Amino acid sequence: MRLLNKVVIVTGAAGGIGEAQCRLFATERAKIVVSDTNEEKGSKLANDISLAGGSAFFVNLDVSSESDWTSLVEISIDRFKTIDVLVNNAGIYRTESIQEENPDDWDRLMSVNLKGAFLGTKAVIDSMRSNKSGSIINVSSTTALVGSWRGGAYGASKAALLSLTRHASIQNAKYGIRVNAVVPGPIETDMISQNISNPEGRALSESRILLGRLGSPSEVAYAILYLASDDSRYVTGTELLVDGGLAAQ
Numbered sequence: 634m635r636l637l638n639k640v641v642i643v644t645g646a647a648g649g650i651g652e653a654q655c656r657l658f659a660t661e662r663a664k665i666v667v668s669d670t671n672e673e674k675g676s677k678l679a680n681d682i683s684l685a686g687g688s689a690f691f692v693n694l695d696v697s698s699e700s701d702w703t704s705l706v707e708i709s710i711d712r713f714k715t716i717d718v719l720v721n722n723a724g725i726y727r728t729e730s731i732q733e734e735n736p737d738d739w740d741r742l743m744s745v746n747l748k749g750a751f752l753g754t755k756a757v758i759d760s761m762r763s764n765k766s767g768s769i770i771n772v773s774s775t776t777a778l779v780g781s782w783r784g785g786a787y788g789a790s791k792a793a794l795l796s797l798t799r800h801a802s803i804q805n806a807k808y809g810i811r812v813n814a815v816v817p818g819p820i821e822t823d824m825i826s827q828n829i830s831n832p833e834g835r836a837l838s839e840s841r842i843l844l845g846r847l848g849s850p851s852e853v854a855y856a857i858l859y860l861a862s863d864d865s866r867y868v869t870g871t872e873l874l875v876d877g878g879l880a881a882q
């Protein structure tokens with residue numbers, strides 16, 4: 634029970650890696666705020682966890698909206714009294730090259746992947762500072778570390794998230810708050826389904842991975858569990874790669 638009674642907010646929790654985290658954290662006895670723009674899937678997940686004896690509820694949150702964050706923090710504290718962990722997990726993906734990218738789509742991606750984590754950090758920090766403890770985990774990507782013939786906006790947003798992680802860790806360590814990033818490689822979720830929908834695309838993705846296969850959402854969730862729990866009490870400002878060795882080459 635590595636998260637016994639810890640209050641954990643997960644954004645983008647309705648599917649993929651976020652859902653895997655919520656299911657894992659429930660087995661570790663966390664109290665979970667399941668947040669997403671997808672109300673149907675998010676509510677169902679929170680319901681499933683509650684029916685199985687866990688503690689969870691759903692909040693509709695668009696991470697790019699400051700007012701959504703204000704309400705989410707109010708509702709979370711009202712319901713669970715405190716906030717121990719925030720996972721800035723919500724993200725959107727685009728494969729357009731820099732030359733093909735549309736500036737409005739660039740802005741939208743940055744407002745979800747980067748501004749969303751900034752707003753989330755800002756929203757929970759007062760509560761965590763008053764508790765003199767907290768753990769914030771930002772979900773980056775190996776596209777932050779290595780370039781690709783595909784995309785541009787996505788990798789740039791995830792690289793900026795690593796910088797945000799370092800700055801936030803420095804500015805909050807004296808308040809007992811740790812801020813870290815996980816850096817997944819390709820993980821089998823809806824996000825990359827178009828890249829791996831045909832055998833050639835899948836083979837290309839797998840060929841770049843030392844362990845020879847894509848990762849699963851729960852393999853990332855275990856890394857986030859470590860950073861969320863007191864097992865990582867001496868860890869802040871770091872980047873934990875969960876990429877099957879992709880970025881080692």
Ligand SMILES: NC(=O)c1ccc[n+]([C@@H]2O[C@H](COP(=O)([O-])OP(=O)(O)OC[C@H]3O[C@@H](n4cnc5c(N)ncnc54)[C@H](O)[C@@H]3O)[C@@H](O)[C@H]2O)c1
Nearest residue numbers: 645647648649650670695696722723724774819820822824
């Ligand atoms: N799948 C991969 O290969 C991979 C690799 C590296 C990093 N990541 C990162 O992991 C995180 C989770 O990705 P995933 O693979 O589970 O993707 P996913 O598409 O399966 O899930 C993303 C979730 O975020 C939600 N979301 C989208 N926009 C939102 C917004 N504005 N506010 C709140 N929620 C929003 C979606 O509804 C969805 O439930 C993302 O940050 C992603 O960039 C994924």
